[in-house]
Amino acid sequence: MNANDSIQIDALQKPYFVWFEENWVHDDVLHHHNKGQLVYVESGFQYITIEERIYLLPQNHAVWIPPNAIHKTNSHSEKIKLMIMFADCDKKDAFYNDVNVFSVPPVLREMIKYAERWSKLMTKDPDETVFLKALFNELPHFVKLSLKLHLCLPKDKRLDKAIEYIHHHYRNEIKIDDLGGTASLSARTLERIFKKETGLTISKYQQMLRIIKSLELLSSDTLTVSEIAYEVGYRSVQAYTRSFGSVMHCRPTDFIKKMK
Template sequence: MQNANLKCGLSEKSEGHYVDDIATNAYVWYDTNWKHDDYEHKHHRSQLTFVEEGYQYFHMDEKVYLVPQNHVIWIPSAKEHRITSESKTVNLMIVLFKSIPEKDFYKNVHVFSAPPVLKEMILYASKWDKELIDNEEKTSFLNALLTSLPSFCKENNSLQIPVPTDSRLIPVCNEINRNYQYTFDIEELAKLAQMSVRSLQRIFKQNTNITIQKYLQLIRILKSIELLDANQYTLSQIAFMVGYKSLSAFSTSYFSVIKEKPKARK
C-alpha cells in the first residue's frame, strides 16, 4: 500500500468504503509482503486475486474461503469481504475490473487452482503493475483474461468453510477448531450443542451442507497449510500435528481437499 488511505489504488474515505476515481476499466495491483486491514470492506469493482506465495482467508457470505498458493479467487463487485492470514509472507496480484460480461459466472464467488496457462497470463499482466492509464495491449490482454476465466474455472468447493447460522452449532465448531488434532466423541459434541447425537448430525448437515466429519477434515487441512507455510516441519510431523496417524492418511486427505499433494519446503 502506498499510504494508509490508498489501497489497491482506491481511496478509503471511511473505514471499509472506497471512492473509485480511476478512469481505466481494468488495472493490475501487485504486492509483495501483502498487509490488509482485517475489517469488512467493499468496492465497486470486481476482483480477481491470484496468491503467488502464502495463503489468504476471505470471509464473506457466512463462509470462509481458503485461497492457497497458486490459487485464484473471483469476487463480484460490491461484495463485502474481510481478509485474514497468518502466513509469514503473502505475495499476490489483484486485477480490478469496472465492467464485466453479463454472465452468471461473474455474479458469484469462485475459488480454483490457477492452471499453467492462466498463471502465465496473470504473471505476464504484472508488467502493468499500478499502471492506471489505458494502453491498447493492456486493455486487450486484460479483457481476454477476464473473458477466459469461466473456461479455466474448476471450482473447488472444498476450500469453502461454512460458518453456521444456528447458534447451537457455534460451540461445536469452536471445539473442533481448538482441538482438531484429537479424535472427537460425537456424544460430547452433542452435549455442547444441547441436543441428541442424531439431531446434531442432522442439523449440522442442514445448516452447513457438510457433515461434522467433513468439517473436521477441512479444519485439519487448513491448519496443515499454515504449518506448511511456516517451513519448520516435515510432512510426517505436520501429519501428526493435525491429527492423522500416518503420512499416507494425511496425504490422501490433503489431496482430496486441495487436489494436489502436500509439499514441504524443507
C-alpha cells in the same frame, strides 16, 4: 491497508485495475466493490471471508470474488505476495457470479506476473485494457476444475460453542455426544442443525479443517509431509494422503510440486 480506503476502486474511470504488494497487510473489515476481483497468492497463504464462508488461498492459488460480494481478509502468513486485479464484468455470464478458488496454471501465472507492469496505474492504458480483457475472457476456462477449499460460518448462534470447540480440537477425535454437551444440544439436534448450516456433517467439517490447516503448513514449507500429517491429527501418513486426495484430487507431494 484496505483497498477500499486507500484507493477508491469503484471511482476509477477504467475497466481494469491491477494492484500488487510485496508484503500485503489488510484491515479486517467487511467491504465490497462494484467490480469483480481476482486475488492471486504468489507466495505465502491468505484466508479470505466471502459471504460468510472462509476460504484458504495457498501459494500459487487464486480466488475469483464476484462483483458486490461482501468480503474481508483474515489471518495470513508473515510474508505474503499478492496480486489483485479488478475488472468490470459481463453480468450475463454465470461464471462471474460465483466464488471460485483454483490452482493457477503456468500460463495464467505468467499472464498475472506480466500484468504487474500496470500495478496502481490510475489512468487508462490501451495495452493494459487489451491484455486484461484477454486474461479475464479466458478466466472461466482456467477454473473449470476449481477446488472447494472453504468452510461455512453457521448463522445459528447455537452452534457457536460447537464450532469453537472443533476449531480448537480438530487434531483430536471428536465425539458427537461431547460436542452436543458443549453446545447444550442433543447429538441428533446438533447433527441436524450443523448439516443445515454448514452443508457438511461434523466429521466432514473436521476433515476439511484438517486439510485446510495442512495446506497452510505445506505452503509454509517448514515441515515434512509426515510431520504435517501428525500435526493436523492423522495417525499415519497413509491416512492423511487418502484424506488429502479425496478433497484435493492429488497427493500432498503433487501439491508441493505445483507450488514451486
